[in-house]
Amino acid sequence: MKIENKTKEILKEFSPQIENFNRRFKILSAILIVIMLFALYAFYMQEKEGHIVTGMRDNVVWGLYIANFVFFIGISYAGALISGILHLLKVEWRKPIIRVAEFITVISTVIGPLFILLCMGRLDRIYNLVLYGRIQSPIIWDVIAITTYIIGSFLFLYLAMIRDLAILRDSPDLKIGKFRRWSYKFLAIGYNGTAKQDKLLEDSITIMSAIIIPIAVIVHSVLAWIFGMTLRPGWHSTIFAPYFVIAAVFSGTGVLIVALWAYRRYFHLEKYITKKHFDYLGMLLLILAAIYGYFTFSEYLTDWYTSETWNARVLEKLFNFNEYGWWFLFAAIIGILLPMIVIGIPKLRTINSVTAVSFIAVIALWVKRYLIIVPTLETPLFPIQDNRIEWIKYSATWVEWALTLGGVATFIFSFMLLSKYVPIIPVSLVSKPPEKTESLNVEEKVETV
């Protein structure tokens, strides 16, 4: 394949990112690996001793693990929804950021479900899901939806990477090992940039981005129904599916902004990732925060206004500053309003401030997941009568925290590895001239009318 000069130049710019494992990379990797090893040890303890080593007990049977699961599946929306939609709309500014978004998706769709596995009492019997799977169970819906989602998002990322893989294959100047060169050749599946191949690939990407959007929506809806289908105050809510979907896009956008900030800073991508990206994504975040806030308000207002005994018991805990009040204030009010204010006021909107509020929003959304799961489980319909405090109130143990940190470490580490493998900016895309977009046509039409 003939590589244009412009592409060559860009690739050259990125080659150190691919070729070198500098000291910073090594130190960070070492720290992350230590955390992951510690998480592995925690996992070993849990499998050896049973779930007694976790903070989960008969009432709060799900804890940090499920919160993490929902959280990671949530942030996977960055690539699935955002990059899918931006691709379909042929938005020009998506080009430099699309790969970061897809990395987030692929990595978090793999890490998320790991947390479900951690929550299972008998991991060794997981094959029973295949042997005896019952389609009536929302968990089986989840298994089907998530496997489809994982495959779909891998395909999506892969298709979008093929052109770059071919470029890497055909760049003999790169100082990389034999195996890596071979792998580029293998993965580029003979793409040579002929007109026919190009059309085929482009069509596949478009189809995939259209498919991945509904799949992503389904995945998070099914996940919400795991809660919504139970007779529990705080869970048994009809708006849970759309509420979860919006929360997911919200957190996905937040993580994307934070990741872009980090890449821009450490890989010096100021040329590609600009203030414009933070402005646009910030606006998106603002809109999502508004919708999410609307859902939150609507959910808690209806519960609170009628104050049916069961709902009231959960709300009492959420609104009580001795229980979950502060967390609720942070997750449901500050985490929503703060991004809206900072991004909404042009004077306050800088790259750093947008990133900071995105980060806060992401943390708030994690806390919100915790608040959905734990207080509800602490408030079953049949009041708990127990004298063992740990049986009444959940507090996560070191095992759960270690595995949670392990998940975050794995997330970052996979990110670092993946961005060593291919340039974080899609070289083929940014070196291409702008596509003619639909919306442009509309504008033209409007003007001529």
Next chain:
Amino acid sequence: MKKEQNQSKKKTGRRNFLKFGVLAGGAVVSGVGLTAFAGDNKTGEKVKVMTTDGKLAEVDSGMLHSCNSCSSSYVSNEEARKGIPDRKFVMVVDLSRCKNARKCVSACQNMHYLPKDKEWITVNLMQETETTAPYWMPKTCFHCDEPPCTKVCPVGATFKRDDGIVLIDNERCIGCKFCMTACPYSARVFNWDKPKNIPEEILNRPYSVESGAPQVVGTVGKCDFCPDMIRKGKLPDCVTACPNGVYFFGDINEDTVTNGDETLRFSELIKDKAGYRYMEELGTQPSVYYLPPVDRNFPFESGLKGLSEEQKSKYHFNTDK
């Protein structure tokens, strides 16, 4: 045609129950006998026992130990999933008789080799509001006819049988705990760690869904209406253990329930004493009925007497309010 079938079903059912009733009476006697003489130390006191081949023998009473389920004849998994034919089990709990004697709790624990802190039956202090009277409410699994728990199980490890019993297959359960979040009555408990102090013979016998012992780490357990006892024609242990006759167990096809001493018509009992089911509004259709705590045999406070401090503190949660 269908009606006929139903009738014949009922008839055979009734015949079965006669047998069931007689055996149930026997179970009371033998149950008491066994527990009375249970113990590991030699007492010097001789008792007569009958061996499996029908011969009488004399042994030291100290050598006897209660063995309700260790000799249970093995029931295949398939059979255990179907249930006992033509039966529909039902329980009636008379709240006016309960004084929190907690014998049901410990009998259940013995029967299923559960540790002291794992209760498949709980006795709860109930008081709807400050202006209403407190009372004691024992709670088993309700063996609902529309069980929210079996509906959500991804692998069919917990299931509803034709005879109305909801069971768990501890060898299939993957421990996802979804059924626990689905159960509105908190009837299910998890085996967070490996079961301890299980006698050898229980550990070594082949697993049966019906016996519920030994429990398996990482899986869910709950009150199972003692199907292995029922199969032997005996009443569940909680029923026979209760000194106040709170529990009535029986077959709704037969329209008969018994607490070991009294045998009553189920429909009449429910009619006369205004029986109800707990949280009917959830649509779960429980198989456990309650008789309201009216004209109570015991003052409510008597239920707190004789409790250890630890047990008492269990009820602070409610009494404080």
